[in-house]
Amino acid sequence: MTDARRTVDLDVAGLAERDAYKILGSLVIPRPIAFVSTRSADGRLNCAPFSFFNAVGYAPPVIALGIEQWDDGREKDTGLNIRRTGEFVVNLVDEALAEKMNLAAIDFPEEVDEFAEVGLTPAPSVKVAPPGIAESPVRLECVSRALVQVGRKHTVAIGEVVCFRVRDDLIDVEKMHVDPDRWQPIGRLIGGDYARIGDRFGLPRVSLADWNESKGG
Numbered sequence: 770m771t772d773a774r775r776t777v778d779l780d781v782a783g784l785a786e787r788d789a790y791k792i793l794g795s796l797v798i799p800r801p802i803a804f805v806s807t808r809s810a811d812g813r814l815n816c817a818p819f820s821f822f823n824a825v826g827y828a829p830p831v832i833a834l835g836i837e838q839w840d841d842g843r844e845k846d847t848g849l850n851i852r853r854t855g856e857f858v859v860n861l862v863d864e865a866l867a868e869k870m871n872l873a874a875i876d877f878p879e880e881v882d883e884f885a886e887v888g889l890t891p892a893p894s895v896k897v898a899p900p901g902i903a904e905s906p907v908r909l910e911c912v913s914r915a916l917v918q919v920g921r922k923h924t925v926a927i928g929e930v931v932c933f934r935v936r937d938d939l940i941d942v943e944k945m946h947v948d949p950d951r952w953q954p955i956g957r958l959i960g961g962d963y964a965r966i967g968d969r970f971g972l973p974r975v976s977l978a979d980w981n982e983s984k985g986g
């Protein structure tokens with residue numbers, strides 16, 4: 770019999786960077802994908818996907834992105850543009866957008882506008898200068914609040930969401946809720962593997978009073 774309490778312990782001090790990426794990326798799953806659109810200081814458009822991404826607060830709404838630097842220390846265009854202009858749009862990704870999102874991850878030279886190159890439509894934003902991606906069903910317009918360098922290879926960009934733009938057939942504005950069956954987000958696993966929202970189950974929150982009652986108190 771296997772002992773379920775036995776562990777494999779990977780001290781990160783002795784772990785190659787590539788292996789740390791693979792183990793982290795296969796453990797923290799599924800990750801939502803921020804398809805980030807930015808504008809360079811001289812007005813060129815850029816977009817690229819980031820799955821080191823999540824919501825980290827709501828008052829105000831705050832998101833974080835983990836942006837790698839290239840091995841020679843250069844910043845990715847997304848990081849550069851956020852640093853120089855202070856604004857970006859997180860375009861969330863549904864199944865219909867998956868293929869173009871994947872193409873936009875090609876390491877195109879800085880002068881290439883990924884919108885034109887992969888066939889995406891810039892959609893003017895409400896509160897920030899960079900356009901969103903018209904094909905994305907949900908767009909979060911963000912103002913950069915901090916860029917934190919962590920180690921030699923990563924910048925964590927912290928953005929305050931100043932406008933939510935949700936396709937109107939997806940949102941129930943009474944409940945302030947978007948139905949995942951309608952918008953069909955995809956999540957990143959590791960490498961080229963992705964997930965849909967599959968089976969769901971409910972788990973109601975338990976109050977302290979319920980808990981005490983369940984113990985016969």
Ligand SMILES: Cc1cc2nc3c(=O)[nH]c(=O)nc-3n(C[C@H](O)[C@H](O)[C@H](O)COP(=O)(O)O)c2cc1C
Nearest residue numbers: 817818819820821835836837845846847874875876
């Ligand atoms: C699904 C997916 C998720 C990705 N997530 C990240 C990420 O979290 N951080 C990162 O630095 N690069 C990530 N990449 C790679 C970037 O998208 C890629 O390096 C891109 O060329 C960067 O473009 P830029 O130089 O225009 O910013 C991801 C690629 C894909 C396909």
